[in-house]
Amino acid sequence: MMPPKAPQPLDKYLKVKKLTVVIVSYNVKYYLEQCLNSLNRALQGIDSEVYVIDNHSRDGSVAYLERRFSQVNFVSSNHNLGFARANNIGIRDSESDYVLLLNPDTFVAESTIRKCVDFMDEHPNAGACGVKMLQVDGEKAMESRRGVPDPLTSFYKMTGLCSRFPTHRRLGHYYMGGLPWDKPAEIEIVxxxxxxxxxxxxxxxxxxxxxxxxxxxxxxLSYRILKGGFTNWYIPCSILHYKGESTQKSSFRYVHVFYDAMLIFLRKHYGHLSLFLSLPIKIAIYGKAFIALTGMLNHGLRKAFGLFHSASKMFPEFLFLGDRTAVDQCRRIARQKGLVGRYIVCNYESNPDGHLSELESFDPQKKYQIVYDTDSYSYEQILHIFESHPLPNLFIGTYNRKSRTIITTDEIYRHV
Structure with missing residues (x-):
């Protein structure tokens, strides 16, 4: 089946917006609220529109968010349309020079979108661009830059050669690990x-x-853009990606959909290859899927029998940073939810190092959620602090005083 055709260019006399942001959402009400809050800041000065395509969420997402974001165009589907079909709805309805596909389980730094728009304006042959995605501990996500998963590249990834030689031009091509993180660079997959x-x-x-x-x-889509004569780019500006809050990665359906997508791409673009070349890739894909399912079953059994690590690993301690109002509100939520926490009254001007000023007080054997009030620290400042000194046991959290909501990697905590 051929991909749907894009709508024809609008009449030249019709005012066209600079940018349309399309977000496909499914049962991530509070993560999406945070994403939209960050967009309110990042889209300042850009002629833009935002579409949220809700894939039949059961958590009351649309009713909750419509009251809070009247400028957003909400489309509420009666079915889960999937990611591609839902995004296409927003793209077809939009009128803009550029379209940004954005996950709901992200937040963007205040300058990120402006930098991307400026780059695209300055590089007319750029068909698409992506950014530096940070994980919840501040580490750079490898999938920020990827190569086309042709059969050999896929084989190197599946067999572990890519992770063993991450900067090798060929063996590490899946994540294009030889590219610099601090400069724009041509990539293949966005x-x-x-x-x-x-x-x-x-x-x-x-x-x-x-x-x-x-x-x-x-x-x-990235591969078709390249084949269409355009270039794809990585831009060194930041977002946080919670990486999977909008999907149930512990479900059998996830494993089926994820690995089936690999097979669809292989058949579509490399179906002409001989069985000798394609068979090892298919075997590797099925093998990876089997390992994922086995690990999932093992995780379920361990959880059922309580065979997890110590409580210090399961139940994090909290550090809250913000002005007096935010800290007092977080203290009340922590008391209601039984959270163990410390509190620092500050803002970026008084404490630009944020939680890094407390590094000596963290136990490396414990897990910590570092919760920043987003009125005292900008999204950009939070990301910069974490990226400058990532640690595997410290995780990004945020507090929204308007909705009285604490968002962490594992849970949502709200004032009741």
């Missing part, structure tokens, strides 16, 4: 978690291929 697209590129190569329900459609 992640769908943050993918800014040129409208004229979509007009030429078509929209997302709806044969992909979820996963793989970003790889397919």
């Amino acid at each position: 992640s769908g978690a943050f993918c800014m697209l040129r409208r004229s590129a979509l007009d030429k190569v078509g929209l997302l291929d709806e044969d992909f329900f979820m996963y793989g459609e970003d790889i397919d």
Whole structure:
């Protein structure tokens, strides 16, 4: 099946917006609220519109958020349409030079979108660009820059050669690990978690291929953009990606959809290869899927019998940073929820190092959620602090005083 065609260019006399942001949401009400809050700041001064396509959420997302974000265009589907089909709805309805596909389980630094738009304006052959995605501990996410998963590249990834030789030009090509993180660079695959697209590129190569329900459609579209004569780019500006809050990665359905997407891409773009070349890749994909299912079953059994690590690993301690009002509100929520926490009254001006000023007080054997009040620290400042000194046991959390909501990697805590 061919990907849907993009709508024809609008009449030249019709005012076209600079940017449309399309977010596909599924049962992530509070993560999406945070994402939209960050967009309110990041879109300042940009002629833009935002579409949220809700894939039949059961958590009351649309009713909750429509009251809080009246400027956002909400589309509430009666069915789970999948990622590709839902994004295409927003793209078809939009009127803009650029389209940004953005995951709901992200937040963007205040300057990120402006830097991307400026880069695309300055590079007319750029079909798409992605950014530096940070994990919840501040480490850079490898999937920020990827190569086309041709059969050999996929084989190196599946067999572990990519992780063993991450900067090798060929063996490490899946994550393009030889590229610098602090400079723009041409890449091949742009992640769908943050993918800014040129409208004229979509007009030429078509929209997302709806044969992909979820996963793989970003790889397919990026590859078609390259084949259409455009370039794809990595831009060194930051977002946080919670990486999977919008999907149930512990479900059998996830394993099926994820690994089936690999097979769809292989059949679509490399179906002409001989069985001798394609068979090892298929075997590796099925093998990876089997290992994932086995690990999932093991995790379920360990959880059922209580065979987890110590409580210090399971139940984190908290450090709250913000002004007096935010700290007092967080203290009340912590008391209601039985959280163990410390509190620092500060803002970026008085404490630009944030939690790094307390590093000596953290036990390396414990897990900590570092919760920043987003009125006392900007999203950009929070990301910069974490990225400057990532540690595997410290995780990014935020507090929104308007909704009285603490968002962490594991849980949502709200004032009741």
